[in-house]
Amino acid sequence: MFRPSRVAVPSRPPAVRAAAARGRLARLTRSREDYLKVLFELDADTRAVAVGVLARRLAVSPPSATNMLARLARERLLTRAARGAARLTASGRRLAVEAVRRHRLLETFLVRVLGLDWSDVHEDAEVLEHAVSDRVLAALERVMGHPGEDPHGHPIPDRLGRLPRRALVPLAALGAGERAVVRELEDREPRRMAHWKREGLVPGSAVRLLRADADGVFAFEVGGRRCVAGREGIDGVLVERRRAGGRP
Amino acid sequence: MFRPSRVAVPSRPPAVRAAAARGRLARLTRSREDYLKVLFELDADTRAVAVGVLARRLAVSPPSATNMLARLARERLLTRAARGAARLTASGRRLAVEAVRRHRLLETFLVRVLGLDWSDVHEDAEVLEHAVSDRVLAALERVMGHPGEDPHGHPIPDRLGRLPRRALVPLAALGAGERAVVRELEDREPRRMAHWKREGLVPGSAVRLLRADADGVFAFEVGGRRCVAGREGIDGVLVERRRAGGRP
DNA sequence: CAGCAAGATTAGCGTAGTCTAATGACCGTC
């Protein structure tokens, strides 16, 4: 016999439950937010993302990803395409952009206000982004003067989820001799970031690709200094192309 | 047959697991921290606290509290006394004080740096305290110049867990005509706090108890103004006694 | 000292999220 007395009560910490009941912090669980955010970063709003790709990125087993994708699909935050691949719906994208916004504002805060190192704030922001309320986020944004970019050059979406579209390409996609300006750096690996920082590969600096070997070794010039790196080493550096020196 | 291949893996979000694996954020789960913190606030390091008291304070059912207390006892963070009452061990107290420290530093930050309202920061701090790493906490403390008290007058433990001992009494414990200075205000109820603020009942202000009825109605003077309140209304206001005007 | 009421615990579930092992589905290749 079915007993409706045994009510389904979500198992969240009392403080969180209390806050949610009062209307504040009515947000997704942290795992859901993580999945959506990563999907957005993998452009799942424009093309379907495979289960395995998502699982690897989230450091989660494929069955876990399948499981969570099924839930998110049930909640209409994404749709499943061929081979289980996921594509964000409009509301999924909206929530994902909110998560990205929180993450980038927090990274900016950690660097600009708390003075933490540029190359090592991702992880702290990753945890904090699930804990800041809208009120705290608004206050953070206010004290920083509504920044438009995070410390790694990523644009920060506004409160309506609007995000400037930029025409950026990977550094490795430049042709030999081509000039460009560094705009965004992938921020998940502190060691690589610290390396980039030492080489002067930071948002705003001018680069010129000198040579691209077939075996994936790249030589380039940044701030007058010559650097060499493998494809792995510069993966995640996005640049804005510069017109080849002057008009013809 | 027992299969050791099926390892017990704690179910925490990947970001948290990753951080913990790297040595950072090697902290208790948020529920554990909440229990310890509340136990500390209820003086469970000096006297045993009953299960029901704890459960009510945490807004949790008695069985849930029993359950968690059993775990914490297994982990040597507390011991059980008669009738299931809990008493913190040295390591339990240490962790509790760390949690209190984080909470109070965050409240101070929310008020002093982010400019949020004094009477309504408890809840945000409650959530954030589980998300700040030691690194972020140290940075927060640094930018604020190592504050000694939170906005409600509670002393902030230092990094070694040291906490100044103060001889404070509840406002309601004063005798008629006795003078005192407000030192600490219980911060869990925003509405009551806002009320106190309007009445000028803030840390540092001078009070004088005028009359204490047997039925629990108190009349007192604060900053020259006369106020009347029930026992409930001033529960949680701790004051420091003042020598009765001049020497005899 | 018997009985009752309060308070603590046991028993049994529920949800969120994770995992491994085994199985199923697709796709390109020969």
Next chain:
DNA sequence: GACGGTCATTAGACTACGCTAATCTTGCTG
């Protein structure tokens, strides 16, 4: 057109919490 490998999913467990209902313990009170 069968076949092998890659990828996804199902099956089954496990942890961390939370809850209700029922039971056990205790201490007080008449």
